[in-house]
Amino acid sequence: MNQVQLIGRMAREPELRRTEKGTPVVSFALAVDRRFQRDTVDFVDCVAWRGTAEFVNKYFRKGKRVALTGSIQVRKDKEGNDRKTVEVVADSVEFADGKDQGAGSYAADQMAAAADQQFTEVEDDDGELPF
Numbered sequence: 001m002n003q004v005q006l007i008g009r010m011a012r013e014p015e016l017r018r019t020e021k022g023t024p025v026v027s028f029a030l031a032v033d034r035r036f037q038r039d040t041v042d043f044v045d046c047v048a049w050r051g052t053a054e055f056v057n058k059y060f061r062k063g064k065r066v067a068l069t070g071s072i073q074v075r076k077d078k079e080g081n082d083r084k085t086v087e088v089v090a091d092s093v094e095f096a097d098g099k100d101q102g103a104g105s106y107a108a109d110q111m112a113a114a115a116d117q118q119f120t121e122v123e124d125d126d127g128e129l130p131f
Contacts, residue, residue: 002071004088007096008032010064011043016057026053030066046070048090056093065096 008030016026026048034040046068048056060066070090077083 003069004072005067005069006030006032006044006046006088007065007067008044010060010062010066013062014057014060016053023050024053024057025049026056028056028060030068045085045087046090047073047087048093052090052093056090059095060093066093067096068093 011029011031014026014028016024018024028046028048030044030046031041032044034042048070068088068090069092070088072086073089074084074086077085
């Protein structure tokens with residue numbers, strides 16, 4: 001099973017791009033402390049696609065504490081050489097700071113937006129129940 005869970009700080013500003021077909025993709029790096037060596041930090045390259053990419057680009061900035069789940073991807077470098085690039089493809093990205101630091105996650109953001117769209121104001125409400 002290829003599943004990764006990381007908590008760290010954004011090491012650089014997210015970079016949002018779009019594919020030729022218009023699909024949003026964002027690249028960023030996390031500075032992650034080692035579990036038993038707090039003075040050692042690993043910088044992990046991450047990528048997110050579609051709605052998650054737009055969420056990361058909108059709400060996260062350098063230094064923000066992040067929790068993510070995803071999977072490891074190994075591919076050839078951008079020039080097609082034999083060198084391999086390892087990165088984490090983020091499926092879920094959430095704030096790891098306290099509640100007053102911002103929104104929860106992309107999924108929570110989508111649910112809140114859907115809730116706003118489900119209800120409409122009734123114009124001619126006579127005050128009686130419909131049953």
